[in-house]
Amino acid sequence: MTTVCLFTRDLRVHDQPVLHAAAEQSDGQVVPLFVVDDAIEGFRVPNRARFLAESLADLDAGLRDAGARLVVRRGDVAAEVRKVAEEVDATAVHVAGDVSAYAGQRRGALEDALGDRELVVQDAVVTVVSPGTITPTGGDHFKIFTPYHRKWADVETREPLDPPRGLRLPKGVKAGAVPKAKDLTDGDTAPGLLPGGEKAARARLDDWLDRIDEYAQGQDLPARDGTSRLSPYLHFGCLSPTEIARRAGTGSEAAAQFVRQLAWRDFHHQTLAAVPRASRQDYRDRGDRWRRDDDEFAAWAEGRTGVPIVDAGMRQLHHEGWMHNRLRLITGSFLTKSLYLDWRLGARHFLDHLVDGDVANNQMNWQWVAGTGTDTRPNRVLNVITQARRYDPDGEYVRRWVPELAELEGKKIHEPWTSGTEVDYPDPIVDLDHVGETFRAARGA
Known part of the structure; x- marks a missing residue:
């Protein structure tokens, strides 16, 4: 057989x-x-x-x-x-x-x-808990994360399996060549891309579990290496999400917070499984009539908006094929809420560059940021300057990715008007003092 x-x-x-x-x-x-x-x-x-x-x-x-x-x-x-x-x-x-x-x-x-x-x-x-395993009373999927997470945490998961031994290929089967990258596509890759494969994934997982306690304080600070960076390996299945969850456990606050992110990943998968159109259409229609401005979108995509924290995130994306989660929120909110450009444009750009570009997580996270997804506060607008001061207080992250501003002193790096100093850096492409009211007026219209 x-x-x-x-x-x-x-x-x-x-x-x-x-x-x-x-x-x-x-x-x-x-x-x-x-x-x-x-x-x-x-x-x-x-x-x-x-x-x-x-x-x-x-x-x-x-x-x-x-x-x-x-x-x-x-x-x-x-x-x-x-x-x-x-x-x-x-x-x-x-x-x-x-x-x-x-x-x-x-x-x-x-x-x-x-x-x-x-x-x-x-x-x-692909997930810890398969879509449809847990459902709300009278519904096919959870629309809010918190009640989903409560049930998710109570699901008894299986013991991870050891690698199999004693496999045999049937006689006469030609294996064929394992493709190289050049066999799949042309084009340059991000210079800071992580190596692929299960061996690299397991080494990174072992290292992460040794320092997982850093997660509680470091997960929102992009200048620190305070997140696992396991998402590319999860996307390609080089690591089992079940094994990660069981090995991380919930014995500490940091571990519990980290495992909660795996629950978010499963939450997005169960959402997309129940509403497949959400990969292309609004999960919740807010009546948006998104603006179109090719120049503003290009400035955002290329990291030259004149807003340092936004530009830093986009430049990290292009260099590493990855972006810190806090910056995904900031750059996404800036595109959809500050510029009022369609979330699908941002989602497509991310999928073109992110090595962890996963349809369920990427699209549903973008919809969350845009207020068309599962966010219970759909009209919230992240203040990018406040976010920068809170999560990059000394400007270390911005200086790393926006070297034009590296000589600015202290927290001045986060002021949108720093472009008036003698640096080769553009003025902000939008008036940050009024983006909130402008967005809410546009959505209300």
């Missing part, structure tokens, strides 16, 4: 329920398969293409240690899986459940293509 384990966003061998189930059903004779589908836009984003290529190479190494190797095909996923299943006469194909529109279409296509062969969809692989 032979099975197929179709890898998607679960590129790991530790705590890998899909691989375990496939191997258990076939007594170890399994085809670990990844299909490069050129229809996936993320494969054509240079940052994610490089990270994916490194993660696939590392996955292949882990599978070789287990006795098999990664089989790679390119083309339509359903068609390529059917070909492999027919070639080895597989009885079943195992795959992780996921919530994006693409994942739903893939599942339907697989069911049609496989015919009498079984399609086994494994839950709790």
Whole structure:
């Protein structure tokens, strides 16, 4: 008996329920398969293409240690899986459940293509708690995070699984070449991009757990390395969110706060699973008639708005393919609430650069910031100067990413009028003293 384990966003061998189930059903004779589908836009984003290529190479190494190797095909996923299943006469194909529109279409296509062969969809692989596991009374999903989190925290999760051993590839299967980044797309990657793969992910996780107590004080201070930076590895499934949650525990305030972020991630997944249109449309329609100003959007995207904290965040994004979460809130609020430009423009730009660009988290976080999502205070406007003074009090973060202002003294760096000094830095593109009232008037109209 032979099975197929179709890898998607679960590129790991530790705590890998899909691989375990496939191997258990076939007594170890399994085809670990990844299909490069050129229809996936993320494969054509240079940052994610490089990270994916490194993660696939590392996955292949882990599978070789287990006795098999990664089989790679390119083309339509359903068609390529059917070909492999027919070639080895597989009885079943195992795959992780996921919530994006693409994942739903893939599942339907697989069911049609496989015919009498079984399609086994494994839950709790991409998330700690699968969408639909917990629901409110009389509803299909939670619309507010706090009650969701209360139930989420009470869910009993499984013990993480060890890497499998004794896997065997069926005779005659051609593995194919693991793609390099250049095989996926052209274009330059961010110079500060983290390395991909499970090995790098587990090293970072071990290091983070040794200093997780820093999280309580450091999570909102972008100048400090006070967050885990595990999000790219979670996005590609190089780490299991269940294993992270169990290893982090909730024994300290910092650990509990960190695990709460995993609950937020699951919350967004259950929201998108229930309302798939929210990846493209307002989750809650506020009647917005967003402005269009290509010059202002370009200034925001390129980090030249004349607002130091905003420009610093956007420049970090371009250099690292990652941005501190506090800066995601600040830059997102600035685009949608200060400039009153459509959240979809910002979401698209983030997906073009973020190596952790995840449809559920990216889109729903953008909607939260824009006030069209699950925020219970949809018209709140973050004061970017107040945010800068609170979370970058000495200007260390801004000086790192906006070197034009590095010589300014102390907190002056956060004043929007510093552009009047003798530095090569633009004036603010918007009057920050009136953005709140301007936004609320626009939304009210």
